[in-house]
Amino acid sequence: MKTLVINCSPKGARSDCLKLTKAFVKGLETDAEILHAAELTIRPCTGCYTCWRATPGVCVHHDDMPEVLEKLTTADLVIWSTPLYCYSMPAMGKAIIDRLLPLTCPEQKACEDGATFHPTRQENHTRHMLISGCGFPNRTHNYEALLTQFALTFHNEDFPRILCLEAPLLSIEEAAPAALPYLALVQQAGAEFLRQGNISPETQQRLDAPMLPPELYRAGTAQQA
Numbered sequence: 021m022k023t024l025v026i027n028c029s030p031k032g033a034r035s036d037c038l039k040l041t042k043a044f045v046k047g048l049e050t051d052a053e054i055l056h057a058a059e060l061t062i063r064p065c066t067g068c069y070t071c072w073r074a075t076p077g078v079c080v081h082h083d084d085m086p087e088v089l090e091k092l093t094t095a096d097l098v099i100w101s102t103p104l105y106c107y108s109m110p111a112m113g114k115a116i117i118d119r120l121l122p123l124t125c126p127e128q129k130a131c132e133d134g135a136t137f138h139p140t141r142q143e144n145h146t147r148h149m150l151i152s153g154c155g156f157p158n159r160t161h162n163y164e165a166l167l168t169q170f171a172l173t174f175h176n177e178d179f180p181r182i183l184c185l186e187a188p189l190l191s192i193e194e195a196a197p198a199a200l201p202y203l204a205l206v207q208q209a210g211a212e213f214l215r216q217g218n219i220s221p222e223t224q225q226r227l228d229a230p231m232l233p234p235e236l237y238r239a240g241t242a243q244q245a
């Protein structure tokens with residue numbers, strides 16, 4: 021399975037989320053290519069629509085994005101590895117999402133549920149999944165915006181996902197008794213994905229649970245502050 025990781029963390033290789041993603045990729049038994057957004061030059065979309073009108077499919081910017089688009093459209097699986105920032109993704113990840121515009125056409129189409137979308141310029145088989153970690157111990161009132169954005173951007177409400185609550189624990193040595201079993205579970209999720217194309221409901225349920233009880237975790241962060 022040709023797998024591309026887009027690491028949206030400004031921390032680059034030191035990212036908590038990348039630890040999760042590497043565990044998942046280990047379960048996939050594949051060598052994934054990792055693009056660190058922090059090391060790429062991705063200029064912000066200027067909204068000129070040149071990629072829709074004057075030069076369909078081609079952006080005015082000359083930076084690293086054409087290479088990203090090429091890799092992204094030829095991968096079987098794209099893993100968006102991103103921390104949660106202000107209930108969404110960091111600006112450098114969002115800059116890449118905005119610059120996906122040349123892959124779409126200006127026409128607007130309606131979905132049955134009332135949503136509107138731009139059809140893609142070329143059909144491709146790429147699956148997109150989300151691996152994200154966050155600093156709070158709760159998903160509700162935290163992940164709604166990112167999940168909605170991802171589902172609408174990639175026209176798939178049922179996209180594969182791993183949302184790790186309390187992700188900073190992954191980088192704290194004393195938290196290893198909680199973090200290592202979680203990473204092993206993420207690897208298992210990768211193995212399931214390889215075998216059956218999805219994460220089993222049992223594994224998903226365990227992945228959705230926080231590593232530590234929220235009260236204990238919150239008390240620990242108060243001590244660190």
Ligand SMILES: Cc1cc2nc3c(=O)[nH]c(=O)nc-3n(C[C@H](O)[C@H](O)[C@H](O)COP(=O)(O)O)c2cc1C
Nearest residue numbers: 029035036037103104105106107154155156187188
């Ligand atoms: C600017 C900023 C905004 C953040 N916003 C949120 C947030 O909305 N919800 C949350 O649970 N954690 C939030 N966090 C915490 C990060 O998601 C968390 O530390 C994560 O583990 C970082 O992952 P990384 O090491 O892969 O970058 C934020 C962190 C920063 C620096």
